[in-house]
Amino acid sequence: MTTSAGDNRLWNDYFSEDPTFPPHLFRRRFRMYKEVFMRIVDTLSANVPFFQQRRDAVGRLGLSTLQKCTAAIRMLAYGSAAGAGDEYLRLGESTSLSCLTNFTEGIIQLFGDEYLRRPTPEDLQ
Numbered sequence: 001m002t003t004s005a006g007d008n009r010l011w012n013d014y015f016s017e018d019p020t021f022p023p024h025l026f027r028r029r030f031r032m033y034k035e036v037f038m039r040i041v042d043t044l045s046a047n048v049p050f051f052q053q054r055r056d057a058v059g060r061l062g063l064s065t066l067q068k069c070t071a072a073i074r075m076l077a078y079g080s081a082a083g084a085g086d087e088y089l090r091l092g093e094s095t096s097l098s099c100l101t102n103f104t105e106g107i108i109q110l111f112g113d114e115y116l117r118r119p120t121p122e123d124l125q
């Protein structure tokens with residue numbers, strides 16, 4: 001199973017057994033701990049078909065879950081433009097926007113009841 005250049009770069013830089021960038025740089029660049037990011041990635045991949053990697057009509061693998069989630073997180077964390085992922089992640093503007101839309105809808109659907117609620121009196125204490 002071959003992967004794209006963007007997926008390979010992302011994997012080697014942050015997710016391999018011996019990543020190029022250490023955990024403190026992951027935290028700085030993704031604005032969260034890797035464990036939190038991976039929980040989001042795994043939950044979205046298991047529950048939202050958009051985030052499941054598939055093959056196209058000629059058998060090539062599409063974008064990975066990591067690429068799609070990274071594109072969305074970077075736009076949210078940095079306010080970056082949708083086309084900013086072209087070089088590093090290897091995805092275009094319309095795909096980045098689709099990643100962001102599906103990401104936010106998935107987060108609301110899967111984590112909304114737990115994290116996107118009004119604070120309780122106990123929370124406020």
